[in-house]
Amino acid sequence: MQNIIGGTANVANSTLFGNSAVLEGGAILNRLGQADLRTSIVWGNAPDQILSIDGGETLADFSNIEGGWPGASNLNADPLFVPGPGGCFYLSQSSSGAPVDSPCIDAGSDTAVTAGLSGLTTSQVETLDTGVVDIGFHYRITDRPFTLGDYDRDGAITLADYSDWSTCGTGPAIAVPSVCCRVFDIETDDDVDLADFARFSASLSSGFGEAGSSSGSGAAGVDRVSRAIRVAGEK
């Protein structure tokens, strides 16, 4: 995002991840312009996150910015993205069956209702955002099933998902090469290795996650994800 020669960009409840610039200002470049960030995530951009030059300025509050940024209630903590039915940038939530909560949960500046986001979700099992609004992008409810290992999110673990192992399966104790590859970290230990593959292939051969199966949200969704982990681990 470039704000040059005046003007102000207002950014709220957005996630700016994985962008790049040739020199500086990987996510945001302000040159004689201004960006106002609120309840947003700026993470994983290269070679840096934000550059303000020639009188440009970035104001931020209630946001999670890699490397930190001045402003009220800003965070500098791994957002702990997890994949879900609509994309790769849901937030880890213990209420969804994940081991830990993202620091972005309930860290915004307002309630979810006031922010107009109470009908959307940051949860991989599509629980609606309640209480204080979560920081970052909110997904629409898809009511589609999601399971670990289902890279293409068609509701089934098939050979089509297997074809993506070549880019995601980098081995033990090596960081997951992309946020989307976390869908293959079936052991949820921050790598994609043969242990994950064993569980993936067991799900593949057992036919778990049949396309077109019924789906839901809330508690049923929690069951779906925990069942995915359990079934994958049974063999």
Ligand SMILES: [Ca+2]
């Ligand atoms: Ca919330």
Ligand SMILES: [Ca+2]
């Ligand atoms: Ca699939």
Ligand SMILES: [Ca+2]
């Ligand atoms: Ca491992």
Ligand SMILES: [Ca+2]
């Ligand atoms: Ca793993």
